[in-house]
Each structure stands twice: as C-alpha cells, then as structure tokens.
Amino acid sequence: MELTPLQYEILDKIYFVESFKQILNEVNSPANIIADELKNMMVKRWVQVLKYDDKLKDYVKTEIYDADNMQDYFFLITKEGLLKHNGR
Numbered sequence: 001m002e003l004t005p006l007q008y009e010i011l012d013k014i015y016f017v018e019s020f021k022q023i024l025n026e027v028n029s030p031a032n033i034i035a036d037e038l039k040n041m042m043v044k045r046w047v048q049v050l051k052y053d054d055k056l057k058d059y060v061k062t063e064i065y066d067a068d069n070m071q072d073y074f075f076l077i078t079k080e081g082l083l084k085h086n087g088r
Contacts, residue, residue, distance in 0.1 A: 003084060006037055007046075011085040014077045017050060017059050020070045035070045046081030050074040 003011070006029055013026050023038075024031055041047040050059040051073060065073055077085065 004037075006033070007041060008085065010034065010037055010041070011046065011077050011081050014047065014075045015082075017074050017076050019074050020072075023075065031070075035067075038070065038075060039067060041081065044080070045078055046084055048076045048078050050076060 006027070009027050010023065013023055018026075020035070020038075023034060027034055029037075038047055042049060049062050049065045051062045051065075052058075053060045059074055059076075062073075
C-alpha cells in the first residue's frame with residue numbers, strides 16, 4: 001500500500017514531536033481531513049500520539065486520546081512510519 005500525498009506530507013512534518021496546531025500550519029489541508037488522516041495512520045501504527053506531562057517536563061506516549069480534541073495532543077512518526085515514508 002502506497003502512501004497518499006497527504007500521508008507523505010504529514011509524516012514528513014512529524015520526524016520530531018509536533019503539535020496538531022503546528023501540523024495544521026504546515027500542511028495545506030482542512031483540519032478535519034488532517035485529523036482523520038492522523039487517526040488512520042495511528043491505527044496503522046505509523047504515528048504515535050503524545051501528551052505533555054508537566055510533572056516530567058516531557059512528552060509521554062498515550063494509547064488513549066480524545067479524537068474530538070486533537071489540538072490537545074502531539075504527534076511523532078514511528079519506526080513503521082519512517083520505513084513507510086522512506087519507501088521500505
């Protein structure tokens with residue numbers, strides 16, 4: 001299965017931890033389309049969802065997220081996503 005141009009573009013932007021807002025600023029698509037694509041790629045394990053932990057002062061992985069509030073989360077490409085993005 002090949003990446004769509006939008007999937008490729010999103011994965012390209014999240015080689016480092018990025019907020020949903022930052023992804024919206026960098027990818028030229030409507031917010032609902034980007035959110036749907038992120039959710040799709042999470043299911044495929046190409047994208048990891050992160051939450052900022054104030055106590056740890058760091059990002060932590062989360063398997064549970066509120067799909068209606070994507071702006072509360074951060075995203076990072078996974079190893080599987082890197083392999084897919086690089087055509088392997």
